[in-house]
Amino acid sequence: MLLLSLVSQWIASKSCSSASCSATSGRLYDPSSSQTTGVTFTLQYLSGTVSGPIVWDQVQIGGYVIPNQALAAATSVDNEPLSYNFDGILGLALPPNSLIQQMIPASTGDAPDGATIASNLFSLTPATNAPSQSFFSLTLARPGFTQIPSLLGIGRHPPEIVPDPSQINYSLLASESVGTLFWKTTIRAITVYVNGQARPIALESLSGAPEPTALLDSGIPLIMTTPTLANGIYGALGISPAADGMYYVPCATPLNMSITLNGQNELPLHPLDLTVEPAGQSNSQYCTGLIQTDPSQLTATSDIGDMILGIPFMRNVYTVMAYQQPNATGYFNTSVQSGTRPMLGLLGLTNATQALEEFNQVRVLKQPLGSGSSQPSSGIQSGGSQLSIGVKILIGLIGFFALCVALFALRCLFARKRWRNTSPVGKVDQGLGQGLEYGAYRRTRSGSRSSA
Ligand SMILES: *[C@@H]1O[C@H](CO)[C@@H](O)[C@H](O)[C@H]1NC(C)=O
Numbered sequence: 200m201l202l203l204s205l206v207s208q209w210i211a212s213k214s215c216s217s218a219s220c221s222a223t224s225g226r227l228y229d230p231s232s233s234q235t236t237g238v239t240f241t242l243q244y245l246s247g248t249v250s251g252p253i254v255w256d257q258v259q260i261g262g263y264v265i266p267n268q269a270l271a272a273a274t275s276v277d278n279e280p281l282s283y284n285f286d287g288i289l290g291l292a293l294p295p296n297s298l299i300q301q302m303i304p305a306s307t308g309d310a311p312d313g314a315t316i317a318s319n320l321f322s323l324t325p326a327t328n329a330p331s332q333s334f335f336s337l338t339l340a341r342p343g344f345t346q347i348p349s350l351l352g353i354g355r356h357p358p359e360i361v362p363d364p365s366q367i368n369y370s371l372l373a374s375e376s377v378g379t380l381f382w383k384t385t386i387r388a389i390t391v392y393v394n395g396q397a398r399p400i401a402l403e404s405l406s407g408a409p410e411p412t413a414l415l416d417s418g419i420p421l422i423m424t425t426p427t428l429a430n431g432i433y434g435a436l437g438i439s440p441a442a443d444g445m446y447y448v449p450c451a452t453p454l455n456m457s458i459t460l461n462g463q464n465e466l467p468l469h470p471l472d473l474t475v476e477p478a479g480q481s482n483s484q485y486c487t488g489l490i491q492t493d494p495s496q497l498t499a500t501s502d503i504g505d506m507i508l509g510i511p512f513m514r515n516v517y518t519v520m521a522y523q524q525p526n527a528t529g530y531f532n533t534s535v536q537s538g539t540r541p542m543l544g545l546l547g548l549t550n551a552t553q554a555l556e557e558f559n560q561v562r563v564l565k566q567p568l569g570s571g572s573s574q575p576s577s578g579i580q581s582g583g584s585q586l587s588i589g590v591k592i593l594i595g596l597i598g599f600f601a602l603c604v605a606l607f608a609l610r611c612l613f614a615r616k617r618w619r620n621t622s623p624v625g626k627v628d629q630g631l632g633q634g635l636e637y638g639a640y641r642r643t644r645s646g647s648r649s650s651a
């Protein structure tokens with residue numbers, strides 16, 4: 200029986216058989232060993248479309264083997280800027296959010312079905328073939344820093360980053376009327392610090408609830424929020440939106456802020472994550488804020504809520520996407536049925552004092568952060584490439600997102616993101632998005648399959 204109710208949506212690759220999808224230069228998935236389901240998919244992005252058949256194929260990830268994983272084998276990719284390093288997307292959103300599972304229902308037996316990758320992975324039989332704990336975890340590297348690599352964890356915490364799993368705080372997710380769609384939680388506080396003084400931001404939710412909601416999404420290179428919250432945050436620094444509706448911050452001014460989510464300690468955000476210099480200009484006076492608004496997506500009628508915590512937030516935390524409740528020492532015992540309610544675990548990785556020093560070094564003194572110049576804050580002694588972390592998957596997405604931000608944050612966002620406003624199908628792809636997924640798939644293919 201599938202005890203875990205997670206959903207994934209997997210776009211295996213894009214294969215351009217015609218000149219019409221020449222925008223795609225990623226490596227291609229070879230469907231020759233796959234089994235047809237007879238079902239096709241079409242995904243409408245805010246910009247661009249992906250379509251093709253849904254197939255079953257063997258998927259290997261982090262040493263685990265799923266014999267029949269339903270995945271979307273894209274045959275047509277229109278207007279999506281995919282790079283060569285891109286092999287596909289591993290979606291880790293929640294079950295009601297799976298397009299594939301909506302079309303090919305999940306079953307409880309071992310026959311091929313539309314179950315998500317998490318469901319299949321965590322229920323592998325015999326149980327000794329499955330991860331011993333039912334969670335995925337994620338860290339995202341910060342460009343120019345070596346302490347924290349980008350990692351996808353499967354059922355194990357990287358000890359170099361999480362020496363004591365009991366320090367991870369867990370909370371239940373905020374749900375929508377149709378079920379739990381996202382890794383989404385409520386915001387207890389947002390605080391901007393100006394010269395050491397705390398300026399709490401007045402919280403207001405689109406839904407009218409006292410606390411705004413925020414969902415985590417590694418597929419978005421920004422933090423998106425409502426005009427009210429963005430004005431509150433930037434307003435603490437005396438900044439209001441520019442004529443183009445975007446927020447710009449003097450490059451030498453640190454946005455030193457923290458977010459307190461339900462059940463979590465105050466999580467400081469690194470000021471270098473929150474503003475970016477214009478592409479190719481290292482002496483620009485104004486930097487683009489990476490907290491921006493998107494009134495077309497964040498509306499009272501959408502399920503998204505008030506804030507999307509993308510990469511700029513996720514670089515500051517160790518994120519655990521758990522399909523069980525942990526015991527008091529943070530351990531998930533998969534042989535104990537502790538319910539199917541997923542939990543979001545977070546562990547802050549950013550030391551606000553050190554972060555401000557680093558900001559000063561990079562933006563004010565204009566010095567690069569040498570690998571020896573900053574000490575890791577969580578006991579990691581060597582650079583990312585030296586880490587050996589068991590069943591973990593190194594993710595090659597930093598280049599992509601760095602480029603993304605450099606090109607033009609918002610345009611890139613719109614190209615990447617997959618929201619559609621109100622149709623149920625459009626919700627399928629929301630949630631923890633593309634970021635972690637490319638690399639996972641790439642490793643799977645190049646490490647375990649000969650078809651690459
Ligand atoms: C920066 O933010 C932290 C909280 O994350 C706060 O303790 C510290 O005082 C702030 N520093 C300055 C200079 O405002």
Ligand SMILES: *[C@@H]1O[C@H](CO)[C@@H](O)[C@H](O)[C@H]1NC(C)=O
Pocket residue numbers: 365366367368462463464
């Ligand atoms: C988070 O976990 C730590 C360590 O277990 C605990 O001291 C702290 O109170 C927790 N924070 C919240 C908000 O529960």
Ligand SMILES: *[C@@H]1O[C@H](CO)[C@@H](O)[C@H](O)[C@H]1NC(C)=O
Pocket residue numbers: 526527528529530532
């Ligand atoms: C949680 O489970 C682990 C592994 O079984 C065990 O070592 C630990 O003692 C348990 N903690 C509690 C508080 O039950």
Ligand SMILES: *[C@@H]1O[C@H](CO)[C@@H](O)[C@H](O)[C@H]1NC(C)=O
Pocket residue numbers: 532533534535
């Ligand atoms: C998990 O729980 C079961 C049932 O309580 C117990 O027999 C088993 O030893 C536990 N496993 C671990 C690793 O603690």
Ligand SMILES: *[C@@H]1O[C@H](CO)[C@@H](O)[C@H](O)[C@H]1NC(C)=O
Pocket residue numbers: 550551552553576
């Ligand atoms: C944070 O960084 C400062 C400056 O590098 C250091 O003095 C302090 O001990 C660090 N705090 C923690 C909790 O590691």
